[in-house]
Amino acid sequence: MTTTIEVRAPSEQSEGTRSQVQRWLKNIGEAVAENEPLIEVETDKVTIEIPAPAGGVLREILKHEQEEIEPGELLGTIQAVAADETPEVASATPVSKQPDPAAEIRTAALAAHANALASQVSPAVRRLITQHGIDASTVQGTGAGGRITVDDVLSHVASRGRQSIQPVRTESEAAVAGQRVPHTAMRKRIASRMVESLLHTAPHVTTVFEADLSAVIAHRAAHKEEFLDQGVALTFTAYFLAACVDAIREVPEANSRWTEDALIVPETINIGVATALEGKGLVVPVVRNVQGLGLFEIARELGQVVERAREDKLTTNDVRDGTFTISNHGVSGSLVATPIIINQPQSAILGVGKLEKRPVVVTEHGEDRIVIRPRCFITLTLDHRVMDGHRANRFLEVLVGRLEQWQE
Secondary structure (H helix, E strand, O other): OOOEEEOOOOOOOOOOOEEEEEEEOOOOOOOOOOOOOOEEEEOOOOEEEEOOOOEEEEEOOOOOOOOEEEOEEEEEEEEEEEEOOHHHHOOOOOOOOOOOHHHHHHHHHHHHHHHHHOOOOOHHHHHHHOOOOOOHHHHHOOOOHHHHOHHHHHHHHHHHHHOOOOOOHHHHOOOOOOOOOOOOOOHHHHHHHHHHHHHOOOOOOEEEEEEEEEHHHHHHHHHHHHHHHOOOOOOOHHHHHHHHHHHHHHHHHHHHEEOOOOOOOOOOOOOOEEEEOOEEEEEOOOOOOOOOOOHHHHHHHHHHHHHHHHOOOOOHHOOOOOOOOEOHHHHOOOOOOOOOHHHHHHHOOEEEOOOOEEEEEEEEOOOOEEEEEEEEEEEEEEEEEOOOOHHHHHHHHHHHHHHHHOOO
16 A cells, blocks of 8 residues: 655744755655655755655655745655555666676776765765765865865866866856856855845944953963863853853843844843854854853853864754854954844844954053053944944943953
């Protein structure tokens, strides 16, 4: 007895994101096993695999590659079969063929190559490498530790095509020599959300403070090895997450979202940390319930979620429900970035600039003198509908005070 099983998009989805089918991993008429990866879906935050809900044969594909999908939307159907039945798999009439030793050697080599890759790459990457007959050693990996990602394989395949196909250029494109690099789905989503947030949703205003991190540096030097002994890296970003808790408690609207009738102020503080993925764009994994964590727990949770981001292992749960965001753009040398675009539907985003030694005038015993201090610029970009400048300044005043007088 056969049964039709629906294949649907995940019902849970991060607010403010859109999803689209990146690729089907099976063709109509092919057999699938229960829980076997069936579809890759890409959002502006993560790429996820949707497994087959049952074993059987893929009978319908209702949403095709590059089409946008909604949470819970029907994507296709599977003809499920009972355990003692054999699924009807579409096939062509068999043709008698003489063995081809060269083809058998190539097939065996590709299979061995795929097995060797099993422990090094994700299933999606492994399938693409095998599907296109690619030598993985020729693919430049951009993931953590040189790990090969899906985008790396697709870029490699595209570059092979460019070598044999002369692209058709418009008159305006022909006037400017250069390589044409198609936008990835993630880059297009990021662009769309940035324009929507800045130009159509929230009036952005930025306020700038400067912080002396001498106390933070001293505390980190005293505890860094202790944390490492427990497998946790103590980064400066962890201190900023902890300091944000104090600032948000003082100015809770910074952790809110605007609606037409009221501000919604969550009881929890879930802080997203903007993380750059080389060659792909930005993702914002979230550290949850920061208000209930100590510095060690914050550093541990932060390290784990950022590592998953850089290894392309984020799940939808890792990027959901953020209430506030930090962009530590200083790690790449930036002094000040303004305005940093607010991650909708949040109301504010904190920017942390480069930490460097700077001369500063201090007054001691009634006399001014110039000293060298480790300092950085800190910005708060806010939705001006939600709060005014004096409240934003109060937020940064509390934040800077917490950092400059660091205590557990």
